Amino acid sequence: MQNSSTLFTGIFGAFALSCGVMVLIPHSQLASLQPQVQWDEGQNSPADVYPQKRHMAGREVFLSEGCIYCHSQQVRDPQYGPDMERGWGPRRTVARDYIHDDVPLLGSARLGPDLSNFGWTAKVAQKDGTEKSVGMWRNEHEDDTKKPAARNEQWIYQHLYSPRTLFSDSKCPPYRFLFERKEIGEKLSPNAVAHDEKFQYVPTLEAEHLAQYLLSLDRSHEVKEAPTVIKPKEAAKK
Amino acid sequence: MNATPETTSAKQGGVTRRDIENVERALIDQSARGPVLTFFTMAVFWLLVSAVLGYIASKKLHSPDFVLGPEWLYKLLHLQRITTGIFEHLTYGRVWPAYTTAMIYGWCSLAGMGVATWLIGRLTRVSIKLPVVLQFGAWFWNAGVAVAVITILCGYNSGLEFFEMHRVARMLMFLGYLCIGIWGLILFRYRRQSAPYISVWYLAAAFFLFPWFFGTTDALSSMALPGVMKNVVNAWYQNGLFNLWLGCIGIAAAYYLIPKIINRPIYSYNLASIGFWSWIFLGGLTAMTRLSGGPVPAYLVTISIAASILMIIPIATLTINFVRTMKGHTKLMASSPTLRFTFVGTIFFSIAAGLGVLAALRSVDSYTHFTAWTAGQLHLVTMGFFSMVMFGAIYYITPRLVGCEWLSRTFIKLHFFGTAYGAGTIIGMFLFGGLATGFVLNEPTADKMGFYNVSGIANAYMPVKTYIGYVLFGVAQIIFAFHFLLMRLRIGQPAGEPTLLQTPGEGH
Numbered sequence: 001m002q003n004s005s006t007l008f009t010g011i012f013g014a015f016a017l018s019c020g021v022m023v024l025i026p027h028s029q030l031a032s033l034q035p036q037v038q039w040d041e042g043q044n045s046p047a048d049v050y051p052q053k054r055h056m057a058g059r060e061v062f063l064s065e066g067c068i069y070c071h072s073q074q075v076r077d078p079q080y081g082p083d084m085e086r087g088w089g090p091r092r093t094v095a096r097d098y099i100h101d102d103v104p105l106l107g108s109a110r111l112g113p114d115l116s117n118f119g120w121t122a123k124v125a126q127k128d129g130t131e132k133s134v135g136m137w138r139n140e141h142e143d144d145t146k147k148p149a150a151r152n153e154q155w156i157y158q159h160l161y162s163p164r165t166l167f168s169d170s171k172c173p174p175y176r177f178l179f180e181r182k183e184i185g186e187k188l189s190p191n192a193v194a195h196d197e198k199f200q201y202v203p204t205l206e207a208e209h210l211a212q213y214l215l216s217l218d219r220s221h222e223v224k225e226a227p228t229v230i231k232p233k234e235a236a237k238k
Numbered sequence: 239m240n241a242t243p244e245t246t247s248a249k250q251g252g253v254t255r256r257d258i259e260n261v262e263r264a265l266i267d268q269s270a271r272g273p274v275l276t277f278f279t280m281a282v283f284w285l286l287v288s289a290v291l292g293y294i295a296s297k298k299l300h301s302p303d304f305v306l307g308p309e310w311l312y313k314l315l316h317l318q319r320i321t322t323g324i325f326e327h328l329t330y331g332r333v334w335p336a337y338t339t340a341m342i343y344g345w346c347s348l349a350g351m352g353v354a355t356w357l358i359g360r361l362t363r364v365s366i367k368l369p370v371v372l373q374f375g376a377w378f379w380n381a382g383v384a385v386a387v388i389t390i391l392c393g394y395n396s397g398l399e400f401f402e403m404h405r406v407a408r409m410l411m412f413l414g415y416l417c418i419g420i421w422g423l424i425l426f427r428y429r430r431q432s433a434p435y436i437s438v439w440y441l442a443a444a445f446f447l448f449p450w451f452f453g454t455t456d457a458l459s460s461m462a463l464p465g466v467m468k469n470v471v472n473a474w475y476q477n478g479l480f481n482l483w484l485g486c487i488g489i490a491a492a493y494y495l496i497p498k499i500i501n502r503p504i505y506s507y508n509l510a511s512i513g514f515w516s517w518i519f520l521g522g523l524t525a526m527t528r529l530s531g532g533p534v535p536a537y538l539v540t541i542s543i544a545a546s547i548l549m550i551i552p553i554a555t556l557t558i559n560f561v562r563t564m565k566g567h568t569k570l571m572a573s574s575p576t577l578r579f580t581f582v583g584t585i586f587f588s589i590a591a592g593l594g595v596l597a598a599l600r601s602v603d604s605y606t607h608f609t610a611w612t613a614g615q616l617h618l619v620t621m622g623f624f625s626m627v628m629f630g631a632i633y634y635i636t637p638r639l640v641g642c643e644w645l646s647r648t649f650i651k652l653h654f655f656g657t658a659y660g661a662g663t664i665i666g667m668f669l670f671g672g673l674a675t676g677f678v679l680n681e682p683t684a685d686k687m688g689f690y691n692v693s694g695i696a697n698a699y700m701p702v703k704t705y706i707g708y709v710l711f712g713v714a715q716i717i718f719a720f721h722f723l724l725m726r727l728r729i730g731q732p733a734g735e736p737t738l739l740q741t742p743g744e745g746h
Contacts (some may be wrong), residue, residue, distance in 0.1 A: 004426070004434065004442075011443045011518060015450055018522025023454075026535055030464045066331020066392040072608060074525045080531035081680050086687050098465030103397035106469050108531055110608035110679060111299070113689040140688040147688065163302070169694035173302040173329035189694040206688060 007218065010091040029080045033099050036223055040210040047180070058213025061206050063105065065175065072107030073217070086139040089117040090220050090230040097219045110169055113139060118151070119215040154191060156211040157203050161193040178207035247447050253656050262363065264638075269365040270356050271639040273372035277352025278632055279726065280380045284344025287387070289712040291337035295706050296664075298330040300700035325475050328391065335402045336390040338616070342400065342479070343411065344383045346620055348376070349628040350487040351418055354441050356635050357494055358422055361438050362429030371421050379413030380405045398459055398472040400479060408456045412449065437508045438488035440580055443518050444483050451478035473525040481521035482618050488518075488627045489556065492584050495630055496563055499577045500570055505562035513555035520545045520552065527598045530607060545719075546598030553591040560584045573738040575635040575650045582658060583626030590618035593669075605676035610696060614668030621661040621711070629657065629718070636722070642730035644737040649721045656714020662709035671699030 038048040075089035083089065093116055098104035107114075120136040138188070140147035148155055148166070158165065161179055163172035179193060179201045192200040203211070222228055305325045316688050359366050366372070386403030395402045395457065403411075422445050426438075434442070455475040459468060465668060497504050504510060526534070526542035564581060571578045593615060596602050606612070637643045676694045681690065724730060731737055 007434065007439055007442055008446065010515065011446055014443075014515075014522060015447050015520065016517040017475070017478065019454070020450075021472060021523060021541060022477070022538065023458075026470050027463070027467055029535055030467050030470075033464050063397055065329060066335060066395060068395075068397070069331050074532050076531035081607070082682060084688070086682065090697060095464070095466045095533045095535075098533060100466050103459075103468045104465050104533075105397060106466070106529070108399060108608065108612065109610070111610075112556050113694070141685050144685065145632070146690060165692065167688055167690040171299060171302055171330075171693055173298065173331070173628050175327075175329070177326050197446065234609055235248060 006019065025211055027128050030095055035098055035099065036096060044047075050223065051097060051100055051219075054216065056209070056213040056216055058209035058211070058216075059105075061178075061210040062213060065105075068107045069109060070104045070107075070111035070172070072110050072114045073104070075114065075116050075219070077113045083114060086113070087137060087230075088114045088139065090128070090136075091223070091226045092221050094226050096225065098222055112202045115214065115217055116219050120218045120220045132195065150238060152214065153211045155190055156214055157193050160203075160207060160210070167226075176212070180206055180224050184196040241635070244359055245450045257467065261428040263360065264453065266359045266363070266365050267356075267638045269367075269369065270359045273366070273369045274352045274356050274635065275639055275726065276373055276376045277348050277592065278636065278722070280376060281345050281352060281628075282346035282722050284340050284348060284383065285715050286719055288337055288341035288345050289692050289708070289715045291333055291340055291387075292664075293339045293704065293708040293712055294328065295330060295333040296700070298328075298333060300697065300704065302330065325700040327393070332391055332393065335395060336387050338400060338404060339390060340383065340387050341650060342484070343379075344539070346484055346624050346628070347429070348379065348383075349632065350444075350484065350624070351376070351379070353491050353631040353635065354422070354487055356515035356631075356639075357417070357437055357490060358425055358441060360587070361435055361441075361494070364425055364430060366425070368421065370480075371417050375417030375421070378417065379411050380414070382410030382412075382414060385410060396459065396469065398455075398475070400476055401455060401472060405460065406458065408452075412456070413448055413454060419449055435494075435672055436504065436507070436514065437490035437494045439514050440486040440493070443514075444490070447478060448483050451475055451482070469529060469532070470526070470534055470538065470544055470672035473482060473528050474661065475520075476528065477522050477525035480616075481524065482518065484619065484624050485517070485521065488583065488587065488624045491559065491627050491631045492580050492587075495576055495580045495627075496560060496584075499580075499634075500567040501562065502563065502567065505559050505565075509559050513552045513559065516548070516555070517552040517592030520549050520597060524594070524598070528558065528612070530600070530603055543598045543600070546595050549595055553595070554586060556584075557588045558593075562590075570637060573740050575644075575654065575737070575739055576630040578630070578654060579626050579633065579657075579738065583623050583630060586618060586622030586626060588659075590615065590623050593618065593664060604680050606672060607676070609676040610668045611672030614665050614672055617665045617668060618660065622665055625661070625720065626657065632722070636725050637730070637733065638726055640725050640730070642719065642725070642728055642733050643729045643735065645724050646721065647737055647739050649717050650737065653718045653721070655713045656710045656717070658705050660709070660711030660714060664703050664711065667699040667703035667707060671696035671703070674719075 003092070004038065031045045035052075036048075036050045037046045042045040042186075073093075075083045075091070075093045078084060084091075096167045097116075117137050120135045121133045123131040124134050126132050135151050137151065138147070155166075157179075162174055163170040164174075180203075181199050182189075182202055183198060184195060184200045188195055188200055189202050192202050195203045220228075301640070355366070355372060368634055382403075386407035389407065390402055391405045391468065394404050398402070422441075426442065451474070455471055460473050493510070523545035524542050526538040527546060530539045530543075532539075560581070568581075571581060572590070597606050597611065598614065633644065675692060678692050
């Protein structure tokens with residue numbers, strides 16, 4: 001290399017290429033992404049908007065505790081891995097799913113299961129003709145004896161307080177500081193994770209927000225750009 | 239700087255060109271002393287911090303209930319409140335980002351900037367002017383890293399990997415960087431060496447590009463971008479951080495130190511040129527493989543896979559250059575600490591970059607994605623390659639700044655073995671543990687869909703990483719820090735004869 005101007009021009013050119021290809025071009029594609037809106041005839045407001053913007057305080061707790069270092073929130077197409085077979089979602093997640101997220105918490109490691117659709121529910125017909133909303137997010141075979149009965153708020157609190165009472169090999173840290181000790185009043189709180197004669201350990205507001213955030217995670221809504229691979233009716237049978 | 243020995247003029251009372259060059263070098267070294275020692279001291283501090291945080295993070299991964307000590311000890315010291323108050327909050331999710339921040343921005347970057355400062359002085363053959371600007375830069379950067387690590391441990395997280403720190407920390411670091419970067423460009427402008435040496439190309443790339451992608455990522459991260467664009471920008475930033483910042487500084491140091499110690503020129507300047515240009519053009523395009531399968535435009539991932547495969551070109555040229563330059567001189571590694579650390583560092587580089595090419599392929603990626611393998615790749619780059627080269631450089635540069643040689647060859651030997659075997663263990667356990675997990679993560683059988691079948695797979699690997707890898711590494715760094723402290727206090731061997739690992743002529 002003979003002189004410095006060649007050097008700096010070349011370096012700048014390399015950077016411009018990298019920035020252009022990796023940042024500017026994708027931005028021009030993604031910037032125009034809008035929520036998927038469905039209008040019914042003659043209506044003044046849309047019948048369905050997906051995704052809806054919601055501010056969940058629990059997302060801050062999720063981020064602050066560094067849950068993203070073990071839990072991802074992206075479902076991949078079957079060609080990349082058995083994400084959907086594990087029951088993590090009925091379809092792959094697309095860019096549209098995250099347009100309202102300030103920083104999508106996609107995650108880059110799975111030391112724990114993917115949580116994209118933790119709150120995924122479906123209406124399942126019961127024998128008596130009524131419909132029940134059941135949690136669809138599951139990754140255990142129906143005959144698996146370790147399969148939890150339900151992944152509801154109480155289960156989440158138990159998992160946060162003491163993960164290894166639920167799964168002995170879990171590497172999830174115990175978040176004891178998200179719980180506080182209170183006197184048992186008239187009766188034990190349904191959310192109490194532990195108790196002795198006088199005191200019970202109940203979730204703090206942060207833990208409640210976190211649980212609500214996790215139960216709100218649902219990216220199962222049908223979108224044009226990704227076909228639904230697992231239909232809810234099919235999944236309900238499993 | 240001339241690698242080939244000069245035939246000198248008359249020795250009786252005449253001043254040879256060699257003498258003038260030596261005096262010039264000594265003057266440059268003296269002018270660089272203040273700032274470079276500041277950089278090194280701060281870097282060594284963060285090295286110790288990151289060794290401790292690394293141990294804690296690693297232990298929390300297989301023993302999440304570990305709270306820094308047995309319960310009875312806290313009861314004895316009446317410190318129960320501290321266990322519940324502070325240590326319980328130090329979960330893996332907080333300690334890991336603090337660890338990577340301290341390691342990359344604290345130890346690696348500060349050591350890199352110190353080595354680069356000295357290298358630029360030597361390579362431009364200009365005494366360092368206005369060293370106080372550099373000192374300010376170092377302090378600002380240091381303050382930024384401190385704010386970053388503390389706020390992350392307290393729960394702040396921006397959500398962007400390897401960029402978790404608070405904006406205030408980023409501003410401080412950027413301000414510190416401006417002092418250093420502008421200073422570097424001015425020195426380059428007034429250089430006395432017209433045709434820049436290879437190391438200068440790489441340093442120019444590192445110092446010119448770092449503020450661009452650091453600043454751009456910071457600016458974009460605070461704007462309202464559509465969802466996954468922030469993840470795309472984050473991946474692009476990681477490209478810049480590892481390939482163009484750490485990678486370039488490490489390669490620059492290796493290109494200077496290896497020929498210097500063995501007193502031979504680099505094997506091929508043509509190869510070096512090809513290696514440089516292909517590195518910086520391809521190096522900025524490879525990172526999207528981290529998002530493969532994710533909710534981003536597919537062409538981004540495909541471009542990155544293609545660029546990663548093409549990276550074979552710069553990796554091959556760099557490997558050939560380093561190995562062929564060293565050919566016939568490898569026995570010098572038995573005595574020279576700098577050569578040993580630096581060359582082993584370049585071997586780690588080849589392994590790191592080579593595995594990066596492999597892991598980009600879809601077939602391999604399906605087993606390594608989302609596992610501890612990527613942490614292994616991270617440590618290959620930062621601990622294996624970059625840290626080893628930095629240690630080699632620090633062992634070379636420090637005696638020239640403090641006026642005495644390293645006190646104890648035993649300390650250096652212990653440091654080398656602890657670092658090499660410790661880092662090797664850590665890296666190996668991450669890679670193999672990750673791969674073992676990846677096989678089950680990727681191909682579960684119908685009755686083993688539950689994630690709890692995956693959690694325990696790396697149980698055999700992770701404790702080895704903690705109790706052998708991080709302990710060896712940590713103890714080695716404590717020895718090194720102590721040794722460095724002695725140097726700063728001018729407690730060492732008299733100047734003149736470098737402290738070698740074995741006396742030449744000793745047959746081991």
